[in-house]
Amino acid sequence: MALYSETVMDHFQHPRNVGEMPDADGIGEVGNAVCGDIMRMYIKVKDGIITDVKFKTFGCGSAIASSSMATEMIKGKPITEALELSNKAVAQALDGLPAHKLHCSVLAEEAVRAAVKDYYEKNHIPYDPAIFGCDDCVKAHEHAPAEE
Amino acid sequence: MYVYADNAATTALSPRALEAMMPYFTETYGNASSLHSPGQRAAEALQRARETVAAAINADFKEIYFTGGGSEADNQAILTGAAIGARKGKKHIISTAFEHHAVLHTLAKLEKEGYEVTLLDVHKNGVVTAEDVAAAIRPDTALVTIMMVNNEIGTIQPIAEIAAVCREKGVLIHTDAVQAVGHIPVDVKALGVDMLSMAAHKFHGPKGVGALYARRGVPLVNVIEGGQQERGKRGGTENIPGIVGMAAAIAEATTDLEAHMAYVTGLREKLIEGLSKIPHSCLNGDRDKRVPGTVNFCFEGIEGEGLLLWLDQKGVAASSGSACTSGSLDPSHVLLALGLPHEIAHGSLRLSVDAWNTEEEIDHILWAVPEVVDYLRDMSPVWDELERGVTPHLI
Missing domain, CATH: 3.40.640.10 (Type I PLP-dependent aspartate aminotransferase-like (Major domain))
Structure with a gap:
């Protein structure tokens, strides 16, 4: 079996919504170059709807594919729905990810949430901090322990 | 090809x-x-x-x-x-x-x-x-x-x-x-x-x-x-x-090892010369004390696995010491042993050629690698920050 599903390879080779957005309403960046992956997500919001999304990713094939898939899944959707996007849903939409690559889908989920949070803060929209959980969500991205 | x-x-x-x-x-x-x-x-x-x-x-x-x-x-x-x-x-x-x-x-x-x-x-x-x-x-x-x-x-x-x-x-x-x-x-x-x-x-x-x-x-x-x-x-x-x-x-x-070594060294030199033209790249390991066919480069702002997958699409089989390809948290222990920072080691590429490779194949590699590096840098937020001067270039 190949490392990646056809859907992952498709999104890796033809990433959707890749690029920058100079007039973004919210920008979220998660990950860490030391760990080897960083995702930056830009969103445009109108009347509570995410009208446009763009991303830039530094990372492996599954990180690029996860970002691409996440942008497709939230584009045109209400913010409230985007906040419900789970890493599981991203991984499922990609027809699965290898176990050691699941953190890439977690990163995609976090990038979306970080962009929404940034949008709320920039526009002084009150929100319940609980929906974004703890500030060190990056912990969720911690890899499995190195082989010993 | x-x-x-x-x-x-x-x-x-x-x-x-x-x-x-x-x-x-x-x-x-x-x-x-x-x-x-x-x-x-x-x-x-x-x-x-x-x-x-x-x-x-x-x-x-x-x-x-x-x-x-x-x-x-x-x-x-x-x-x-x-x-x-x-x-x-x-x-x-x-x-x-x-x-x-x-x-x-x-x-x-x-x-x-x-x-x-x-x-x-x-x-x-x-x-x-x-x-x-x-x-x-x-x-x-x-x-x-x-x-x-x-x-x-x-x-x-x-x-x-x-x-x-x-x-x-x-x-x-x-x-x-x-x-x-x-x-x-x-x-x-x-x-x-x-x-x-x-x-x-x-x-x-x-x-x-x-x-x-x-x-x-x-x-x-x-x-x-x-x-x-x-x-x-x-x-x-x-x-x-x-x-x-x-x-x-x-x-x-x-048999004819000396002749093979001279030939492969020629291929390698061409690779090093060509890849060195990519900005913010570096050759890993001593310039001269090296085996004829192995070349290892780091390219700043990109990650090795994406590089390998794209090179495969473009017709080049290579390898990398990035964490994503090693299946563990850290990039290659070899690159870290050289003192390379993690973020640089993630963007590594190993090309190993030998007497079975040809000059035309080297030309093909030298066409494919810069193209893929450019493409990946273009979508990399790390490269973006390096280019905007938000973070300093390390190589």
């Missing part, structure tokens, strides 16, 4: 080796331990192969022990050095931080059993010095094990000088020469080593077969217990087709 530039991972089987192997699958299939004529013909083939492999590294045929590959040879050599040392109460082993895992993991196992291991720094250029080794040797040092050529960056270690230091201090010396044999001259007498590992599939032989050279007088410890095969040092019916293939491949690889 599809270019195979991952010869340090494994090589294609040479047609001559394949041809030599074929009769031993279906015609001369006897067990070399059997007394009947099919068995004896297999035993004769085994002996001829042993002599051929020995001659290729200037050893005596009695000093060659066939194994199931390079990793097994490394395991056996290190366990042997450890056992010999333990009998004299010596339980200290010296190695380097960028050895193959077959060495590092065997050493880690020995550490748990009470041995002490010193891993030498490999410096920025990826070359250990004999002085480093001399300074690390203690009265209780049992073994020094240092690779001849590093598998990821291709740097050549001064094994002859290191072995001279070891001899003077009465310490056993093993070298993992898996990436050296068939690519640069390997002469066990000139090197002065006690043990040396090799693997057939790194020089166009078959996979699953290798050999351990052990100088006469070095009593090997078994990794595999069994019958009297390999003079009782490696149990199990001999893999005659594999061993015959290894012998054919080593003979072919070491």
